Amino acid sequence: MSSGQDGGLAVQQVRVGPRVHGRLGLVADRALTPVDHLLVGHAASLVALEAEKPVRLRDEQNRVNGLFLRMLLDGSIAASAADGHLTEAGFPVRDGIRVLALRGGSPRQALQAVGKELAERGLPLFGRAHGGGAMAVLLPAGHGGTAQTVTDAARARLNSQVWAGLSAAHQLADGPVALTEALNAASVARTRGSRDVVAFESLAGRLLAATPETRTILAALAQAQLAPLALHDTEHGTDLLVSLRAFLEHNGQWEAASAALGVHRHTLRSRMERVRGLVGGDLDSAHVRAELLLALSAWQEPGDHGGTD
Template identity: 85%
Template sequence: MGVPLAWLIRRQDLRLRVLADSGGLDRDVIWAHSIELADPAPWLTGGELLLTTGLRLTADSGACEQYVGRLVKAGVAAVGFGIGLSHERVPETLVAAAEEAGLPLLEVPLPTPFVAVAKAVMERLAQQQYEGVVRASRIQPRMTRAALHGGAQAVVRELAVSTATSVVLLDHDGKVRAAHPPDAAAPEAALRAGPPSREHAAAAVSAGQDGVVAVQQVRVGPRAHGRLVLAADRTLTPVDHLLLGHAASLVALEAEKPLRLRDEQNRVNGLFLRMLLGGSITASAALDHLTDAGFPVRDGIRVLVLRGGGPRRALQAVGTELAERGLPLFGRGHGGCAAVLLPAGHVVTAQTVTDGARARLRSRTWAGLSAVHDLADGPAALTEALNAASVAEARGSLAVVPFESLAGQLLAVTPETRKILVTLAETQLAPLAAHDAAHGTDLLVSLRAFLEHNGGWEAASAALGVHRHTLRSRMERVRGLLGAADLDSAHVRAELLLALSAWQEPGGSDRAG
């Protein structure tokens, strides 16, 4: 946005006269600035109408050529030379230098103060800004109506027509979703920009062989829907930027409609799941709700628990994965984890859902899966999945850990119970380990074989490769070291076997295997 020199010349009250480069009057002036320095270039940004009386300028042709050269290099739009003070008339050498360099040179008569010229420029700029606001206010309702009736494609068309530019809507992968003109392609500058970034909400503008390109994110909160790209063969105006931002908002809202509905449904489903896993809803009522939501329950249900990545983000990622596979999300946060309902026997597996969610989260997560349950066993399914997820985290396993695979292992690998078992092992088994170290015996190994063979002398001695009398002798030493423990008691044998499952030799070597 600027004031054409031709408009200023037509202002009869200013009485400006063109002395050089009359063909350059289509140039726009973005500011009028009075300055008398011999070298004003360091204080200029380009596009100015420089007003001077030539106070420090001589009529020497070399000096005039250097002066004009510096102004052209600084990007000055034109020079207004005031006569009647330092110079009675504009030096011919300055006129010649300006004509040669293609720099418009205007004569400002003595009765016309510089402030009048500057005021005319500023008032015209303000008027243009107001006209731009009025123009935008007329275009925005048309653009909104286009969104209501024609969606994103209609918004793109209205933006392109209103700004006389080329507009393309790109998705996350850089593919064209809508364009106007219809054959418009995304400029290379927009494709090189990569996916939208949440940190930069304003349009990114670049200039190159494709002209001027503005790339505006299409985003609502943390959710991005692509990029809106506007390409022009001119400098973009504030109105262009205003309309581009409005169009991006309309396209984002259009994309959000189904997602907002899905989010609301997920919220309702989460409340239902809270009741199901809490045991406060009947199986028949649960069946009706799940059936109405399109959730298959013929073969029963499973609960998948994800640890890590944050419950909210994990539920969003899982919800997207399930939506792409035609399944509704029934999920809720529970103790820092995300709990999700899955249909048993479905083609969508827990591992598939977990892997997809991990890719979206880009963070480490551990997953546990309950056994198959009917709708009346929601609380039990949740407990199983939580325990299995704890095991997955303890193992550092990226594979989903099914609860059924934990038979005989759960107490030893769950962090909470393992701490208790380690304490038990250090109390009961340390005397045996000390005796073995001091005398070169195998009491710990013998006790493990005896317990794992359910107190069967023949089977345990065969496993050790010793005579049963040797094993009996060793067990007598074990009894003595353990305070005459009754190894015939099932409770004592169970406690010792659990202790052995968590036993670590001094120095950290795990003997639980």
């Protein structure tokens, strides 16, 4: 602010908390008085409150959309009802849906960045945080390429590692399947250290998860084989599941798998010994490795069904 005989200028930041909406300026042909400065401050406060109205409405809509997405992805909402809600929200569903899963960083902060990117493409945000540091976002089936853009935006906002997986295209009734595919593809991206979105369709063996009967068998296999490893990771802060996936996806090659994980091969060998003891199988056996890889294809990490919106 400045004031003199030839006039005065006052500039007040328009903000609410950490959110800045702009600046309000007052130019006068006289010196500004303390009352003028007080009025400018009040005016800036009123403008800020008015600007916050659409922000609050958007935040509330995103919260409602997050609750809807939870029901869609756990299969508790009928496809016809889901179709009506998405259509009214301006979300195209004619060609089906995909689920984008992101792992790493703060899911809530990532959702803000994703929401901004989707808004620029005329798409509403249907996203929610999951347990285990993951988040899920609903995309139209025809917007597979958008997945990389919103992932890069989340990475830039968080300034941290983010790994992403994209499900195949599905009908609305297959929301739980799409979620499982996306989360597993994101886990693969994390294992590989990939900055690119890993599409579930690019993963070998995906046809085994295409029918309810085989999905049920694989889910039971995953629970029996991998739950002890997940429990050990939770209780001891280890990375046995991630290490096992890397070991199997690199065909048991110690050098390649340890390089993908960023650890020494002796560290990986030690982890695999613990895995061997917990699963009770011979990792040198191709049949055991194949069974474990199938189990990983159906595995949902603890917390993937839960979370907050």
